[in-house]
Amino acid sequence: MEQTPPNDKAEAQAAAGNVRDRLMDDLQHIISEAEKWLDDSADTPEASETRMRFDDALRTAKSDLHKLEDSFLAHSRVVADSVNLYVQENPWKAVGIGVAVGAVIGMLLARK
Numbered sequence: 001m002e003q004t005p006p007n008d009k010a011e012a013q014a015a016a017g018n019v020r021d022r023l024m025d026d027l028q029h030i031i032s033e034a035e036k037w038l039d040d041s042a043d044t045p046e047a048s049e050t051r052m053r054f055d056d057a058l059r060t061a062k063s064d065l066h067k068l069e070d071s072f073l074a075h076s077r078v079v080a081d082s083v084n085l086y087v088q089e090n091p092w093k094a095v096g097i098g099v100a101v102g103a104v105i106g107m108l109l110a111r112k
Contacts, residue, residue: 020072027065034058 035058087094 020068024065024069027061031058031061031065
């Protein structure tokens, strides 16, 4: 039973990881800006209810961000374990893939 090389999957998962990283960074930035805005807002009776709703939404966003980070870490561990297993089962294929990827990167860098 031959497995497909992890290269295609790894590239897709790396791209997804980059998107997740950017999303998490953006969410953290938005949350920190919202916290600053919340701290700077005036304590008026009209703003009190809005502040409570906004604070609830902010707590929910923080909770969702932590869940996303936990999910990303768990998924990363699964990917790392599967790549590790593939390399252990197919060491020469892994070396060949590494050489091919290195050659392509080298050619791309040499062009610039």
